[in-house]
Amino acid sequence: MKKSLLVLGLIALFVTSCGEKKKDEVKKEVETEVKAADKEVKEKIKSPADYIALGEKLFTEKTCTTCHQPDAKVIGPSIKDINKVYSEKGANLVAFLKGESEAIVDTDPGQVAIMKANLDGFVKDLTSEELAALAAYMASIK
Numbered sequence: 639m640k641k642s643l644l645v646l647g648l649i650a651l652f653v654t655s656c657g658e659k660k661k662d663e664v665k666k667e668v669e670t671e672v673k674a675a676d677k678e679v680k681e682k683i684k685s686p687a688d689y690i691a692l693g694e695k696l697f698t699e700k701t702c703t704t705c706h707q708p709d710a711k712v713i714g715p716s717i718k719d720i721n722k723v724y725s726e727k728g729a730n731l732v733a734f735l736k737g738e739s740e741a742i743v744d745t746d747p748g749q750v751a752i753m754k755a756n757l758d759g760f761v762k763d764l765t766s767e768e769l770a771a772l773a774a775y776m777a778s779i780k
Contacts, residue, residue, distance in 0.1 A: 696775075732769045
């Protein structure tokens with residue numbers, strides 16, 4: 639009986655440790671892919687204008703224009719209103735886009751729910767560099 643328990647314990651330990659090893663391997667693989675994507679983006683960016691151009695391209699491709707226009711509130715606040723609030727509050731737009739901070743421009747619960755769903759669908763796959771380019775484009779709209 640004691641041998642059975644010992645064997646079962648060893649099997650459980652082995653299975654658990656293998657599972658953790660697999661998780662580590664997958665995590666390293668994902669981190670490598672993200673670093674490669676970041677490197678690819680960095681290689682394309684040669685100047686601040688390139689950075690803003692990339693942000694504008696992403697803003698259009700990720701359909702941000704559906705809800706946000708430079709001067710007018712459509713579904714979401716205008717880009718100028720977003721810039722104004724983020725500037726006044728000293729907030730970080732990239733942190734918001736990453737889901738690391740709460741909404742501060744339009745805080746209506748219904749709007750926030752729509753916004754979070756859209757962010758999860760459209761920008762979650764962007765690299766940190768691409769998110770920064772997106773924020774740079776938005777900040778360039780005066």
